[in-house]
Amino acid sequence: MSSAVSAxxxxxxxxxxxxxxxxxxxPALVIGTSILIAVVLVALFASRLFPGDPxxxxxxxALWPGQEAEFPLGTDSLGRDVAAxxxxxxxxSLLVGxxxxxxxxxxxxxxGAVAGYFGGWIDNVLVRLTELFQTVPTFILVxxxxxxxxxxxxxxxxxxxxxxWPTVARLVRAQFRxxxxxxxxxxxxxxxxxxxxxxxxxxxxxxxxxxxVTTSVLVANAILTEAGLSFLNMGDPNLVSWGxxxxxxxxxxxxxxxxxxxxxxxxxxxxxxxxxxxxxxxxVLNPRSPGG
Amino acid sequence: xxDLAIGFGxxxxxxxxxxxxxxxxxxxxxxxxxxxxxxxxxxxxRLLPPAAxxxxxxxxxxxxxxxxxxxxxxxxxxxxxxxxxxxxxxTSLNPVLxxxxxxxxxxxxxxxxxxxxxxxxxAELLDLVGIPEPGQRVHDYPHNFSGGMxxxxxxxxxxxxxxxxxxxxxxxxxxxxxIQAQVLxxxxxxxxxxxxxxxxxxxxxxxxxxxxxxxxxxxxxRIVEEAEVRPFFRQPLHPYARxxxxxxxxxxxxxxxxxxxxxxxxxxxSAAGEPGCPFAPRCPEMIPACHDAMPPLESASAERRVACIxxxxxxxxxxxxxxx
Numbered sequence: 048m049s050s051a052v053s054a055x056x057x058x059x060x061x062x063x064x065x066x067x068x069x070x071x072x073x074p075a076l077v078i079g080t081s082i083l084i085a086v087v088l089v090a091l092f093a094s095r096l097f098p099g100d101p102x103x104x105x106x107x108x109a110l111w112p113g114q115e116a117e118f119p120l121g122t123d124s125l126g127r128d129v130a131a132x133x134x135x136x137x138x139x140s141l142l143v144g145x146x147x148x149x150x151x152x153x154x155x156x157x158x159g160a161v162a163g164y165f166g167g168w169i170d171n172v173l174v175r176l177t178e179l180f181q182t183v184p185t186f187i188l189v190x191x192x193x194x195x196x197x198x199x200x201x202x203x204x205x206x207x208x209x210x211x212w213p214t215v216a217r218l219v220r221a222q223f224r225x226x227x228x229x230x231x232x233x234x235x236x237x238x239x240x241x242x243x244x245x246x247x248x249x250x251x252x253x254x255x256x257x258x259x260v261t262t263s264v265l266v267a268n269a270i271l272t273e274a275g276l277s278f279l280n281m282g283d284p285n286l287v288s289w290g291x292x293x294x295x296x297x298x299x300x301x302x303x304x305x306x307x308x309x310x311x312x313x314x315x316x317x318x319x320x321x322x323x324x325x326x327x328x329x330x331v332l333n334p335r336s337p338g339g
Numbered sequence: 340x341x342d343l344a345i346g347f348g349x350x351x352x353x354x355x356x357x358x359x360x361x362x363x364x365x366x367x368x369x370x371x372x373x374x375x376x377x378x379x380x381x382x383x384x385r386l387l388p389p390a391a392x393x394x395x396x397x398x399x400x401x402x403x404x405x406x407x408x409x410x411x412x413x414x415x416x417x418x419x420x421x422x423x424x425x426x427x428x429x430t431s432l433n434p435v436l437x438x439x440x441x442x443x444x445x446x447x448x449x450x451x452x453x454x455x456x457x458x459x460x461x462a463e464l465l466d467l468v469g470i471p472e473p474g475q476r477v478h479d480y481p482h483n484f485s486g487g488m489x490x491x492x493x494x495x496x497x498x499x500x501x502x503x504x505x506x507x508x509x510x511x512x513x514x515x516x517x518i519q520a521q522v523l524x525x526x527x528x529x530x531x532x533x534x535x536x537x538x539x540x541x542x543x544x545x546x547x548x549x550x551x552x553x554x555x556x557x558x559x560x561r562i563v564e565e566a567e568v569r570p571f572f573r574q575p576l577h578p579y580a581r582x583x584x585x586x587x588x589x590x591x592x593x594x595x596x597x598x599x600x601x602x603x604x605x606x607x608x609s610a611a612g613e614p615g616c617p618f619a620p621r622c623p624e625m626i627p628a629c630h631d632a633m634p635p636l637e638s639a640s641a642e643r644r645v646a647c648i649x650x651x652x653x654x655x656x657x658x659x660x661x662x663x
Binding site for chain 1: 381384386388389413414415416417418419422423425426427430431432433434435436444445448449493496
């Protein structure tokens with residue numbers, strides 16, 4: 048044991064390289080990333096794979112998968128291609144997920160950083176604000192915002208982002224509270240750096256690991272929320288999304304269950320992949336875990 | 340620095356201390372743990388933790404009172420005109436940024452250098468503080484450096500803008516003894532080279548003897564003796580200072596001794612205390628009058644001041660029986 052430790056200390060490669068090596072040995076991360084890459088590729092090449100509007104009625108309604116070679120995954124009650132719908136739905140899901148997570152991250156990080164770094168009454172005010180948002184169920188808040196505005200993809204993404212920042216804010220605040228007393232922060236202050244400079248230049252890079260991990264969960268939750276909205280017919284009516292496909296297939300649940308099962312599987316796989324990535328990153332980035 | 344008092348909540352940690360540092364000289368602030376040395380150093384830069392407050396006093400630096408300065412002006416002084424080296428080299432560097440970028444950042448902040456210019460200057464500074472292959476090392480992270488090397492990097496950052504004063508808060512406490520001498524030599528060499536003043540905070544009397552010009556001994560938040568180094572080591576006046584020297588082998592120039600080292604009996608009295616000299620309960624020469632009032636820091640001769648009721652002010656320095 049001790050010889051292994053000293054050997055690894057003697058030839059200590061660069062941190063980034065060591066992390067990459069640890070990442071490639073982490074099964075959760077590898078599986079999660081593979082699924083995610085597949086989904087992203089399908090989303091990117093949706094228009095190449097399935098030219099034309101996925102909302103077009105192209106075939107006989109309610110064809111089962113494999114029944115006709117032209118529609119490998121069948122058609123829905125209106126004769127729309129399920130495979131095309133899944134591909135275009137991936138676009139909406141990933142886009143809404145990413146944008147919503149980005150917005151949530153931006154607001155959450157800023158509020159958490161300011162609250163944690165300055166403390167005192169600023170902290171008090173911001174924590175109350177965070178708690179105010181947390182007491183309202185995310186989904187209800189999103190529905191309220193979407194009903195006030197028009198149900199378009201950008202509005203939905205913003206709404207989900209606005210409803211999801213408290214988690215990030217609490218996490219970042221905790222990180223900053225721990226790090227603001229660190230010696231290197233005192234050193235930075237002794238060098239005459241300004242507070243914004245210390246917050247973003249010195250402390251934030253040290254708080255990155257848990258933030259990155261949370262981001263993957265944030266994206267997953269945003270995808271689920273968007274699917275839920277679309278299922279309730281509150282999604283963007285001009286776009287096919289996984290949630291709206293499930294909603295459309297619901298009346299035929301007994302005769303053509305694949306109409307709900309296929310998009311459902313897509314959602315489950317993507318969310319699972321994102322959670323796997325989050326878990327894997329947690330292991331790799333966390334210096335206290337054996338993988339790091 | 341004049342009559343500086345620092346309090347934590349209701350208690351007072353530093354009771355009106357008063358000292359000065361001349362250009363280009365090294366003043367050592369000595370005392371045992373918890374006597375207020377580090378708090379004093381942080382107060383000079385107004386870096387005290389939120390719980391601590393400066394109760395009164397002034398910190399005059401080249402004609403300006405640092406305690407009165409606005410936030411922006413203060414940041415211009417920090418790092419540019421006063422550099423600081425902290426105690427813990429292992430945690431004082433940001434672990435996720437390269438060493439070079441951390442040194443370069445100081446130059447970009449205070450000298451307005453471009454990224455490239457700052458990086459090449461950073462490499463020069465690393466060279467100056469004796470880091471081998473500075474051209475490559477600038478791209479390394481702090482965990483690639485040993486404690487001594489990190490402290491060299493900290494010194495490079497502190498002297499980057501050639502400040503007039505370096506505050507070194509126990510810069511070598513966390514280091515190996517052999518590295519300790521190297522780091523202090525480096526600091527001393529840079530001081531001569533740039534004509535900086537150094538406030539060296541330490542609890543190591545040997546360090547004082549070797550590297551300081553003058554010494555101020557602190558006890559329980561007060562300065563009890565201030566003197567030039569030579570006369571101080573020849574004959575410390577305050578009983579606490581004598582005890583401190585008696586507890587160290589290095590004052591005599593030897594590195595080991597056969598005889599038993601003297602120890603100061605008791606433990607450090609709480610700074611928040613009763614009236615009278617705070618050292619009185621541990622003092623071998625205590626007289627009843629010691630408990631009445633804290634003796635003021637008075638001139639004992641031209642260059643030294645001492646706060647002890649048994650050392651007559653301005654008079655002939657009385658021979659006191661050797662301790663131990």
